[in-house]
Amino acid sequence: DCGGTVRRLESCLLQTWVPEGDNEHRLTAGKLASILDVSRQVLPSQDLEVEVEYDCCVVAQYIVNEPTVRDDALTFSLSNKKTDCLAREACGVEPAAAESGCCGGRGCGCG
Numbered sequence: 001d002c003g004g005t006v007r008r009l010e011s012c013l014l015q016t017w018v019p020e021g022d023n024e025h026r027l028t029a030g031k032l033a034s035i036l037d038v039s040r041q042v043l044p045s046q047d048l049e050v051e052v053e054y055d056c057c058v059v060a061q062y063i064v065n066e067p068t069v070r071d072d073a074l075t076f077s078l079s080n081k082k083t084d085c086l087a088r089e090a091c092g093v094e095p096a097a098a099e100s101g102c103c104g105g106r107g108c109g110c111g
Contacts, residue, residue, distance in 0.1 A: 002087050012048045017055060029074045052078055
């Protein structure tokens with residue numbers, strides 16, 4: 001990043017893909033459990049943030065808040081991911097300004 005710091009991020013990313021015209025295809029809880037069981041061989045920890053990637057004309061990633069079981073279905077509550085300046089001090093970005101909206105009010109063409 002612009003602060004000259006190398007960063008490392010570890011998360012569990014569940015990628016979804018639905019073929020065009022296939023709106024009835026669902027991943028069963030058993031199949032998901034099987035996928036997660038295999039993933040234990042490569043994941044460094046079971047305490048990773050879980051994210052879902054979905055292609056809805058652009059690739060979007062969402063944070064999994066909490067899974068629930070309802071009516072024999074596993075349901076994931078998702079929320080939007082947010083980006084943030086990783087080098088606020090180097091960029092001269094005040095925390096309050098950065099949190100006030102897109103680009104800290106700099107008019108970068110967002111929103």
